[in-house]
Amino acid sequence: MNPFRLSIQATPPQLLAEGLGPALDFLAARGVDAIHLSTHTYYGVGPEPEWSRQPVPPTWSPDHSPRSHYPGRHGRAWVRHEPSRFRDVGLFHIGPGENDPTRGRDIFREILDAASERGLRIHARYLDGWGTCRQDALPGWDEVLVRTLDGGTLPIPCFANPRVREWFRLTAAETAANYPELESFFYGIERGSTFNDVVFQHGQPPYCFCPCCENRARHFGIDPLRAREGYARLHRLCCESRSGNRPPDGGLTILSRLLVQYPEIMAWDHLERGGVEEMPGIARAAVREARPDCGFGLIAHQCIDPHRAALEDWSLIRGQADYAVLRCYGHINGARLVHNVRERARGSLWAELSEAARFEIAWLALHPENPPMPPPEQLDEEGDPPELLGAIFRRAAAAVGTETPLFAGLGVDISYPFPERRQTPASYIHSALGTLKHHPPAGVLLCREYCEISGASIEAASSALAGLKKGSQVQSPQSAALQAAYAGRHDKAPINHPKSRNLKVPRSR
Numbered sequence: 459m460n461p462f463r464l465s466i467q468a469t470p471p472q473l474l475a476e477g478l479g480p481a482l483d484f485l486a487a488r489g490v491d492a493i494h495l496s497t498h499t500y501y502g503v504g505p506e507p508e509w510s511r512q513p514v515p516p517t518w519s520p521d522h523s524p525r526s527h528y529p530g531r532h533g534r535a536w537v538r539h540e541p542s543r544f545r546d547v548g549l550f551h552i553g554p555g556e557n558d559p560t561r562g563r564d565i566f567r568e569i570l571d572a573a574s575e576r577g578l579r580i581h582a583r584y585l586d587g588w589g590t591c592r593q594d595a596l597p598g599w600d601e602v603l604v605r606t607l608d609g610g611t612l613p614i615p616c617f618a619n620p621r622v623r624e625w626f627r628l629t630a631a632e633t634a635a636n637y638p639e640l641e642s643f644f645y646g647i648e649r650g651s652t653f654n655d656v657v658f659q660h661g662q663p664p665y666c667f668c669p670c671c672e673n674r675a676r677h678f679g680i681d682p683l684r685a686r687e688g689y690a691r692l693h694r695l696c697c698e699s700r701s702g703n704r705p706p707d708g709g710l711t712i713l714s715r716l717l718v719q720y721p722e723i724m725a726w727d728h729l730e731r732g733g734v735e736e737m738p739g740i741a742r743a744a745v746r747e748a749r750p751d752c753g754f755g756l757i758a759h760q761c762i763d764p765h766r767a768a769l770e771d772w773s774l775i776r777g778q779a780d781y782a783v784l785r786c787y788g789h790i791n792g793a794r795l796v797h798n799v800r801e802r803a804r805g806s807l808w809a810e811l812s813e814a815a816r817f818e819i820a821w822l823a824l825h826p827e828n829p830p831m832p833p834p835e836q837l838d839e840e841g842d843p844p845e846l847l848g849a850i851f852r853r854a855a856a857a858v859g860t861e862t863p864l865f866a867g868l869g870v871d872i873s874y875p876f877p878e879r880r881q882t883p884a885s886y887i888h889s890a891l892g893t894l895k896h897h898p899p900a901g902v903l904l905c906r907e908y909c910e911i912s913g914a915s916i917e918a919a920s921s922a923l924a925g926l927k928k929g930s931q932v933q934s935p936q937s938a939a940l941q942a943a944y945a946g947r948h949d950k951a952p953i954n955h956p957k958s959r960n961l962k963v964p965r966s967r
Contacts, residue, residue, distance in 0.1 A: 459641050459753025459780055460579060461863070462492035462901045464920055467583060468908035469496040470536045470565045475524040478572050481908075484522055486576045488913060489920030494583040494644050494903060495569060497537045497633050498551070500592045517873040517880075519912040534595065537566045537582075537633050548598050549625040570639050579641045581755065582633050586647040586737070588614055604666035607690055612662065614649065617733035618670045623740055631744040634752045642753030642780065643745045649734055653727040654765040656689070657713065657807060661696050664689035666730055674733075680725045688720025700805040709807040731769060738778060753780040757867070758854055760786045760824070762795050767823040772857035782862050783903050784854045786847055787869030788890055789882045792837030795820050797875065799834075825849070844886050848893030855897065866891070866899040870915045872906050879910075884918035891922035898926050 466485065473481045485493070514523060535551040544550045554561040570580050592599045592615070602619045603611040615622045634643055652664045672682040695716070699709045707715075717723055742754045756779040761767040775782045787794070799816045803809055808816055821831045824842070827849050832840070847866075855864050868890060870882040891902065904911055904919055 459751075461781075462579060462581075462641075462865075462903075464490050464902050464904070464916075464923060465492035465494050465581065466490055466904045466908050466911060466916065467494045467496070467906065469499055470569055471560075472523075472907065472909045473569060474560070474565060476522060476909075478569065481522070482572055482576050482578060484913065485908075485916070486578060488916040489923070490916060491577065492579045492581060492641070493569075493573060493908075494581045495536075495566070497566070497582045497584050498535045498629070500587075500595070516878065518909045519871065521913050523909045538564055538636050539629070539632055543628055543632065544625065547621050547624045547628070549602065549621055550597055551629070552595055566637065570637060574639065580637075580639060581642045581644050581753075582637070582640050583644045584630070584633075584646070584741075586645075586649070588648065605668040605671075606663035606665050607667055607686060607693065608663060610663065612665055616666045616668050616670060617737055618666070618674050618730075619668070620670070623737075626737065627740050627744045630741040631748040634745045635748040638749065640752060642755050643741065644755040644757075644783075645738055645741050646757035646785075647734060647737065648759075650766050651727045651731045651734075651769055652689070653723065654763070654769070656693055656696055658763050658765055661693075661700055661806065664693055664726075671730070671733075675726065675729055678725075678729065680722055680729060684720060685722040685726040688716060688723040689726065691720070692716050692723060696807060699807050699809070702805070704810070708810060710810050713807060735774060742778065755779055755781045755783060758782050758784045758858065758864075760784065760791075760850060762791055762798060762820060762824050764819055764823040772854050773859070775862060776857075776859040777861055779862055781865060781900065782858055783865045783867040783905075784851060785867035785869065785903075785905050786850055786890075787872055787905070788844060788847055789841035789886055790869060790872040790874075790880060791824065792832075792839075792841040793876065793880075795824065796834050796838045826853075841882075841886065844889035845893050847890040848897065851894055851899065852897050863900040865901045865903055866894060867903045867905040868919065869905045870919070871911050873910070881912060882915055884914055887915060887918040888922045888925075891919065891926065895926050 476484075534553060534555075539551045541550055554563075573580050592613075599615070600611065602615050602622050604614055604616045605611060617623065630643055630645075634640065652666070655662050656664050667682070667686060675682050675685065692713070695705070695709060695712055698705070705712050738756055745752050745754055756775050758772050758775055759766075759770045761770050772782075772784075795817075799808075799813065799820055803816055811819070817831065817834065822828055825846060829843070829846060829849075831837075832843065847868075851864070851866060858864050868887065870887060871880065872882075873880045902919055902923060904916065
């Protein structure tokens with residue numbers, strides 16, 4: 459895998475709607491040398507073609523985004539798949555609809571070829587998230603969703619289900635094999651756990667209690683009936699708390715009591731999370747078998763609530779990927795933290811604590827070094843202090859280890875969950891990346907969709923990177939070799955890639 463200096467995230471229709479050539483030229487002129495390009499859109503996007511008739515969201519960048527909603531907005535695969543390979547698993551991908559102007563075209567291939575002409579390298583980006591898009595769009599998907607205590611479903615797949623694992627294995631293998639120009643398969647997943655979602659976040663029903671998970675639990679000596687009973691009581695406690703019925707002993711006391719009485723609660727949480735943590739290994743093995751020369755990358759998350767922060771053990775990445783990207787959303791994290799503490803915690807067990815205590819706990823989860831916390835109003839307006847990025851990156855690098863090159867993922871121009879556009883000041887980007895001068899990353903990935911990132915933010919990141927001095931980053935020979943290889947290849951000459959289409963996708967065993 460060739461390294462990248464500055465990359466951005468994009469989906470194919472974003473580039474096509476803007477005009478493929480102008481969009482790629484726009485990026486190359488601002489120092490971008492790679493694109494992490496979505497292979498599938500099954501997250502945060504509705505399946506209905508009516509989306510294509512909606513106006514451009516106000517969060518899109520005004521300096522380069524198209525002024526009308528791009529076609530093909532509904533979720534689907536942007537890479538080619540052979541349906542017959544997925545027949546045995548009974549889960550498929552969908553391509554363009556009848557009225558989609560990209561029908562009959564391989565738009566992923568078009569972007570690869572156009573990017574190659576400009577010296578831009580493409581990394582396949584697969585993000586697994588939350589939402590109804592897959593179950594609405596993909597045949598059979600409702601059969602493999604997680605099951606709640608009452609027998610209902612939630613819009614996420616059960617990663618213990620063999621059908622889901624095989625579907626994903628084939629997806630990763632075909633993507634790597636069909637596009638030999640790809641530098642890497644970059645995998646990320648945005649998912650907490652059942653305990654976190656019940657207690658700290660949404661108060662939703664506990665999951666997953668499907669037959670696959672219950673059989674898996676028995677294999678590890680966990681009693682599904684005890685887990686069901688414990689989670690039923692926990693869920694009832696959280697629902698009563700949200701309705702204002704605080705128990706006489708206090709909700710947090712009852713929570714502690716339930717964890718003591720039902721150790722199966724956390725055992726089930728660990729079991730469910732284990733399925734999530736096994737998915738990168740499945741993807742990496744599939745990619746390696748299909749194309750041994752293809753790199754494999756992983757996202758390392760920075761989380762703003764305590765239990766999610768505990769789940770994100772960066773040391774698990776060590777040796778499991780060719781590179782990792784630490785995704786830090788500093789500029790929006792301040793507003794998100796304030797929103798979580800003041801709005802999302804309302805009515806939950808968190809509400810038993812004072813607002814000051816909730817802020818202190820959330821701040822420590824985000825910054826265990828415990829630097830001084832700015833006032834909430836300043837956090838909401840200005841974001842996390844940019845000078846804190848250096849400490850976060852050093853902590854992640856120590857956890858990941860020297861054998862896995864670590865890239866900085868800097869969130870810019872992020873608005874969600876707020877409706878208005880939030881532009882990241884260029885001064886913030888310079889300050890944040892400037893904190894890495896004594897521990898420089900292997901490169902930087904701007905972590906937002908291309909349609910939302912302004913040219914000014916890209917230019918600021920490129921300029922800040924140029925100003926970074928070569929520091930004393932603890933890195934492996936692999937990482938040093940990556941950067942040395944990059945130093946001799948930073949040009950705009952066309953990239954020569956193997957064009958063979960005879961690469962084999964491994965069959966199921």
